[in-house]
Amino acid sequence: MPTEILMPALSPTMEEGTLAKWLVKEGDTVSAGDLLAEIETDKATMEFEAVDEGTIGKILVPEGTENVKVNTAIAVLLEEGESADDIAGDAGAAKPEAKAAPAEGDSDEKPAAAPEAASAPPAPKSGDGERIFASPLARRIAADKGLDLSQIAGSGPRGRIVKADVENATPGARAAQASARGDAAPAASGSAPAPAAAPAGLATETVLKMYEGRDYEEIKLDGMRRTIAARLTEAKQTIPHFYLRRDIRLDALLKFRSELNAQLEHRGVKLSVNDFIIKACALALQAVPAANAVWAGDRVLQMKASDVAVAVAIEGGLFTPVIQDAETKTLSALSSAMKDLATRARDRKLAPHEYQGGSFAISNLGMFGIDNFDAVINPPHGAILAVGAGVKKPVVGKDGELAVATAMSVTLSVDHRVIDGALGAELLQQIVDNLENPMAMLA
Structure with missing residues (x-):
């Protein structure tokens, strides 16, 4: 038959x-x-x-x-x-x-x-x-x-x-x-998620009538854009977000990064600020293990390893490839892994296990000149860190004198079902400490 x-x-x-x-x-x-x-x-x-x-x-x-x-x-x-x-x-x-x-x-x-x-x-x-x-x-x-x-x-x-x-x-x-x-x-x-409902809003016919007589080009939604629309609508409707904001001084990190890159140049390794951010978040999740968690419907799963997802923009959408066991990787290994994942993400050659999972995500728009923003949590993650650009700002030193420093604004979006306010503040403090004292991350 x-x-x-x-x-x-x-x-x-x-x-x-x-x-x-x-x-x-x-x-x-x-x-x-x-x-x-x-x-x-x-x-x-x-x-x-x-x-x-x-x-x-x-x-x-x-x-x-x-x-x-x-x-x-x-x-x-x-x-x-x-x-x-x-x-x-x-x-x-x-x-x-x-x-x-x-x-x-x-x-x-x-x-x-x-x-x-x-x-x-x-x-x-x-x-x-x-x-x-x-x-x-x-x-x-x-x-x-x-x-x-x-x-x-x-x-x-x-x-x-x-x-x-x-x-x-x-x-x-x-x-x-x-x-x-x-x-x-x-x-x-x-455990497979139910089919995502179409994002609520004005009906197609209603919108088309609103723009009758105006010139426009219809852009067909591909599978990625439909999925992004459905998942982000679901995230904002179902996840109780709250936001924690901090400025991080980068002068020590930028100096340390410059010294490391000079020493690693013969190996063809060039560390980015984002590599340090990934490492800082991975170590922070180990220091605050209760925040290394995901929402699983009727329970919370507290993860052992720091599997960190990093948003990568591609034409027509984005991927969030996951670096598993990020806390155990050296900065050069993190840099190599991230470059490989980002390249294959842009070519749409990632396997599902490479962009699914993780408990925490990073979205960095600093390279586009964005000072700060609030990122939407990618379920089932417990939190996502939105990273802005490092810019020169006036700061007050410990001795009370006014000085100029390079500061980066970050916002931690947190799922209140998984992480309470004090716990989220503790996690963000660990991230700040790691980035402001970068040599300690190698200890």
Whole structure:
């Protein structure tokens, strides 16, 4: 029985994507792990792999198609002994089933075109009546081996049981696999965020009527811009922000940075002020561990490592790549990691695990001449530091005399559900101390 290949969810928040390029054509033979297509998500272009072996019988969605919903049938895979004649004449009739199924599913009511010996057993159901999703080949192998599919954990998209699962399975395998994996699949599906609602506001028709007769250019929203709009609207509506502001004197840091760069020049390393800021925030999160936390719906997760996200502007949006274990990295290692992540972010070549996670973020607009601003928290982070430009300012010294110093204004946006005012002030004080005493960060 032909198997539909469905549009995959390549990230927890993906609802639709662009089928950028097919890497196979009709008639090609593929095995599990072979690359099938390149798919553009809201953040990056990613490769999609086959989970079963067979022959590409029909491509249903041509390359270049935009806004393809997750779980939409995009191609049909034929198994051994099947031919293009086995594909239902109206391929579109299979799509509603594919969209509704939580994984690559097989219609239960397709006409049997292959000989009975080659047909797969009907889709089984679990003890509570729920359908168990498995490929036709997996069902046939399970029937031959006398295996109960309800006892097998699937490794395909959204838990679908594929050939490799039943070939390696033994009775009672599901319980063992679930125990070994810590019930990872149910936890992942349970923690995945619900589809983001469209930002509230004036209806499109209302806005268009307001500007009838005026010249304008309509700019189509791509996946990234739609996601940014939805997530930031959600953040401002659901996160109780409060803001803490400080000026940081940079003279000692700028002198120290100049000396270090002179010594590191032969290694091709040039440290930026932002590298010091990342290090200062990472060490501050270790010094104030209660603030190194994220909001998880009905609980707070206090993180052990300082995984710091840094906003990177790209054409049409932004990424927040995450530097993991930033507190353990040297300044030169942080600088190298940040340059690599920023370059690949601008090329949209980051993998999801490189821009998801973290507990704290930094948004630096100082290079654009911005004195200060308030940043929006990126959920589920507990806080984000908005960094302005370092500028010459008059200051009063310890002896009461007026002097000129380079000062940088920063604003810490804090999620009050995670961090209270005094705790946020303590975290910001640690960041200030680290930046005003940069040599101590190397101790």
